[in-house]
Amino acid sequence: MPTLLSHLAVIGLGANLGDARQTLQEALQALQSNVGTADWLVSPLYRTAPIGGDAAQPDYINGVALFQTNLAPEALMLWLLETERHFGRDRSQDIARNSPRTLDLDLLLYDAITMDTPLLVLPHPRLHERAFVLRPLSDIAPDLVIPGQGSVRSLLPTVSDQAIQRLE
Template identity: 45%
Template sequence: MNAPSTTPIAPEAPVNAAAVTAYIGIGANLGDARAQVQRAILQLGKLPHTSLSAQSSLFRTAPLDADGDDYINAVACISTRLSAHALLQALQQVEQDFGRQRPYPNAPRTLDLDLLLYGQASIADSTLTVPHPRMLQRAFVLIPLLQIDPFINIPKHGPAHQFAPQVADQAIRKV
């Protein structure tokens, strides 16, 4: 597969005056999943009005409510002036650039990018829910997130570390 191009964002894409810290969940289990996650992290830093602030280690996890091979997962922290919806659109374009297909829910994937947190915003509309509704139930999100920021607070939920015991039975291994 060719390297993904820099994701174009429409010139009219909403841009904030001040940067917002956002966290992106990253996963893949098709093809060279490790390389795809590493390349996706680099692509996040190339999004317009966005810079990569931090990234977790890579983790291997068994599929949860899904089929296929083990996943390679990570979380990235970005600083962005894109609106939440423009960022979601950009993430979906990056997935497409990596050959993402959606034949059925939870299908194996070349790349999955989830907008986990967008500053302290709580968003719930037909296209976006932030904080991500299942992020505190999944070790493959929670453990890498806590690696980046052990004291992070999740809007409407509180400290993320208090949810770690609830995912302790999910196998996760640092790559």
């Protein structure tokens, strides 16, 4: 009997090194091939300036994806980390927070679960403060509620001062 894919997960996708757009497209194809996931909704991609870190680094290309999964939160996070490694990211080489990245995959939400472990914090602690998450998420799930914060739709005006450009 097939396993029911009963958990809703939301991931953030970003890159600003190499051909970031191509990397995100290829990473999404790899992620969508996991048999433990289904019903993917993927946002349009957006260009955003780096936040913090070296202001001279290239702009980021960002998006989000929402899907159903039967993977536990920690297993899903480990899978995301392995996918990053496959695309050339070595987190041990990330000198500082917000450093340039070949690929950045963040587990933003998993159902309405809140957790704080050495591997994973849910919901992602800054997702409600970032236009590069809220704007793409509003394209695919504007009424989604971020536990302890409110709906994506209600939070979007709080990041209206952050520059973000939708890519065609």
